Amino acid sequence: MPQTSMESMVSFTEMLRILDPELMKIVKVPANWFPAVYEREDQAKLNKHERDRFLCAYLTLVANGTLGQFVKIHGETHYQHGTERFLPWHRVFLLLLEHALQTVHPEVTIPYWNWTKAASQTFPAWLASVTPTVPMPPPMLPITVIRSPGPSSWLATITSGTPAVMGLGTFSMFTGGLEGIHNGVHGWVGGTMNWLATAPCDPIFWMHHANIDRLWSVWQAAHPGLNPNLPGPPSSPTSPVMDPWSYTESNTRSIAAMGYKYV
């Protein structure tokens, strides 16, 4: 998958999955057409084989230029930070990276880094030596991953507000609080992770965001019907279209419908 455009990350099956429900009454697919829901696991629980398989897939996407495409998109303005697009946009971003990983190893999923648990309030040791140099689409220069994680006590402080955020009763307050904690964790890892333009180069980015996405899914289950308020025009901070893709906010409300779950 060399130097592909972002649209080529979307499969035809996936385009059917996000078809308008009204049209889906006309456009038929066989029973069990969509692949079964797969599991995203705690990175701390992966065995050696699962770790190696993830890293093999990840480093393959680094080498063939695919990861660089994702990094470039994240550095562009799609109003994906500081707005109610933050959670749905990154949900799509992770799904597409996961599908790209699965073109290398079909069994791979994105693990989550559960920094709410004291035992995980440290940089995961199995990733400490994984500091790839990521080729970027020309004329951008390659990016070499660096980090400067702080003490565990700082990470514990940064993430200590999570239970209170999980108790917030409006989507607006919830997403604002969760994004704030998310920003703190980016800063705690430091280096490549501290910059919008470079953060997705670091494999911990994806596991950090999977944890954010997991927390959102938990909050969603406790707050049915509370969704992002995105009534605006395309390419605006309140657009429901998760550009540069065709997914809309309503396509992101159910992780089960998107084909995955957290275990």
Ligand SMILES: [Cu+2]
């Ligand atoms: Cu981001």
